[in-house]
Amino acid sequence: MIKYTLEKQLSAAIAIYLDRPDLDARLDVPNNTSYGDYSTNVAFLLAKSLRFAPQKIAEMLCEKLAADPAFNDYLTFTPINGFVNVRLSDRFLWSRLEALFEKRDRFPSHDQSRTLLEYVSANPTGPLHVGHGRWAVLGDVMARILRFSGADITREFYINDAGNQIKNFYRSVDAARAGDPIPEDGYHGDYILELAKSYDDPIQVMLDRQIQTLRRLDVEFDSWYSEKSLHNNGKVSQALSLMKEKGLTYEQDGALWFASSRFGDEKDRVLIKADGNLTYFAVDVAYHVDKIDRGFTRLLNIWGADHHGYVPRVRAALAGLFGDKFDTDQGFHVLIGQLVSLFRNGEPVRMSKRTGEMVSLDEVIDEIGVDATRFFLIQKSADTQLDFDLELASRKSSENPVYYVQYAHARMCSIVEKVGILGPFNNLESLVLLPEERTLLLKALQIYDDIYDTALMLSPHRLVQYLTDLARTFHNFYEACPIMKATGPDKAKRLYLLLQVREVFRLCFGLLGISAPEKM
């Protein structure tokens, strides 16, 4: 954590100089890196209260920082346009490179919560589509990153194996088995006819198929939680009793209502319908109560955008039952995964399970492969709608950005194979770094900062961004700094740098769940 460490140290020092104990200076990477490796804008923020021009303050701070023995052997400071710019010495960078894979001070603090991450949770009434694939990869990568950064995390798939959709599904298969037309509001895909050919439980068949598809994508779960089991072991009635005890419910028009509007929802919600049946919501409350009963202190969910209106009522239920403990984003957080729109030759492809007209996740994997599918689905922010042209993706598969990062790794492997791992790698810190070497080295050191940000913001696409940047700096290094032809300490220096960078690549590939090919 190079940036966060520096940020803390510099912030504390500046706070003392200016006698501002609560000062929290932030470091940024300047968009023009000739200014420095990092910069801070504190001078702007304090200009008014200190009654000095930002540039004056920046100059004063740089002077004090430069004289501080805590920094002056490895940092230089330059005031430009009111910013305080910081540059790290080559020697310092090199020492950090050598310590890059030591476990200590990777991350500032360990998250003490027990996290349950629930994702995909598709109805077992059809094959997974690309939207499911997006949430699957999103959840999987999120879990890998959180786990790496020290969190205790459990991955769970909620099986919706009860309720009306399930009845409807059985009706459709039964009709097909009897040779009758499938009900208008039933499921109409070709796979229904296929299911009708055997007498296996269609739900089990579909679930197995979903699991298989997820395995293909290298998406695993620690726990498969059955909705049906909630009913069978009385969890639903327990949850409802609990709500009644707490005075959160009332009866009206023959139904049982939850007063969710008292907790921020826009209206009250029905738990038991007038016909005596439970709503999906009632069962979902029970499910979330059970998560908490199982000892989880942080609930993360990934839901499709079509469920985002559902968030306030679940939050309201948790607030009503458990107070503010789970009311905050820290306790209960929902990542909304926007849908993926598929195109083929520029024409939109519909994705309705009901009409049966859809492209399955399996077909996409068949067309473009696991690595490209994962990379494509994770590289964009989860909350933007994604347009995905299958024809384009398969036709241009060799130009897919995933190959850009993988090729960098293959190039490194090729060099190592040719050159061998020649030591000794000592006394290299005193060598001068070329610009391409330095840029690559600094980028590699920033890996934990980026992982930390990614974990904090729950946005895995940031790591893809980082990896692409790293690949670019490597390709630049490759063009400018030959290793095989280099001699003496230069050769060892570059080789050592490359070996460490290759480990960073492997770390990223592992977190993203894509392969690290040695040859391409």
Next chain:
RNA sequence: GUCCUCGUAGCUCAGUUGGAUAGAGCGUCAGAUUCCUAAUCUGAAGGCCACAGGUUCAAUUCCUGUCGGGGACACCA
């Protein structure tokens, strides 16, 4: 109609407590290989950051409104 969300290069999209000259990939054009893999690199063109106001030293970023895409508004799941 109400609420949520998005609108950034020709295309797909990054850009988070508001900072310096707004970026990447693809596509287009012009170059680079006697040299560790050219699935690469260098350069160029390409932008009213949807629009209009507001907040302030500073707005792609925050606020308000308008327009446009998507979604949600059930005693469905």
